[in-house]
Amino acid sequence: MASNGIKAILFDLDNTLIDTAGASRIAIQKVEALLRTKFGQDDILKICKGFELKLLQETYDAAGGASIDQVRATHWEEAIREAGGGDPGGTLAAECYSLWKSTRLERLAIPGPVRALLEDLRGTHKLLLLTNGVTQPQWEKIRAVRCEELFHAVVVGGEHAEEKPAPSIFQHCFGLLGVGPRDCVMVGDSLDTDVLGGVNAGVRATVWVNPSGRDIPAGVSVKPDYTIAMVLELPTILSTLK
Numbered sequence: 001m002a003s004n005g006i007k008a009i010l011f012d013l014d015n016t017l018i019d020t021a022g023a024s025r026i027a028i029q030k031v032e033a034l035l036r037t038k039f040g041q042d043d044i045l046k047i048c049k050g051f052e053l054k055l056l057q058e059t060y061d062a063a064g065g066a067s068i069d070q071v072r073a074t075h076w077e078e079a080i081r082e083a084g085g086g087d088p089g090g091t092l093a094a095e096c097y098s099l100w101k102s103t104r105l106e107r108l109a110i111p112g113p114v115r116a117l118l119e120d121l122r123g124t125h126k127l128l129l130l131t132n133g134v135t136q137p138q139w140e141k142i143r144a145v146r147c148e149e150l151f152h153a154v155v156v157g158g159e160h161a162e163e164k165p166a167p168s169i170f171q172h173c174f175g176l177l178g179v180g181p182r183d184c185v186m187v188g189d190s191l192d193t194d195v196l197g198g199v200n201a202g203v204r205a206t207v208w209v210n211p212s213g214r215d216i217p218a219g220v221s222v223k224p225d226y227t228i229a230m231v232l233e234l235p236t237i238l239s240t241l242k
């Protein structure tokens with residue numbers, strides 16, 4: 001594959017290379033089945049929605065003393081309590097968290113065709129995985145899908161002072177690969193982190209992975225250079241870059 005001057009490709013992980021959202025839905029369904037032995041359907045929905053909201057709003061500081069596993073088990077404990085269920089000792093919450101986490105990791109995978117594409121691209125470009133998130137869960141996902149060997153470098157935002165879309169983490173990536181911003185393409189599913197970060201860092205092109213074909217939301221000023229439905233369409237984009 002001709003590089004057309006592109007030396008490096010930066011890839012997001014979640015919902016770009018792996019279907020984290022899909023795995024999370026299945027994990028929630030498993031927890032719902034567990035909770036059916038103790039709660040009615042309305043309370044089950046409240047508990048699971050409560051957990052998902054807490055996860056979405058989560059802020060984690062490792063210096064606080066609690067592990068991320070403890071924090072997320074507490075999300076379940078609070079969601080159960082807020083639904084009126086109570087959970088003396090947090091035993092049920094711990095069970096919910098363990099089932100949710102293990103199911104999600106088991107369901108994550110890089111599809112075979114995507115893995116083959118990465119292996120092909122690795123022969124012509126420097127590849128870097130750039131993912132936001134708390135260090136432990138992100139590395140658990142990376143190891144679960146066995147993708148570390150596909151990249152020349154892996155950068156997890158939780159290990160740095162700033163995450164995407166901050167230019168600093170992109171500059172760190174460029175330094176690891178020994179390339180400049182204009183040598184790079186950024187590929188990801190998030191306009192707010194991947195595309196905006198790539199634009200702010202001055203990469204040659206940003207590629208938005210948009211499987212649902214949704215429009216750019218009103219009020220979002222950043223525009224990707226290219227939009228694709230799946231990562232497998234990336235070679236077509238690369239062939240057009242000069």
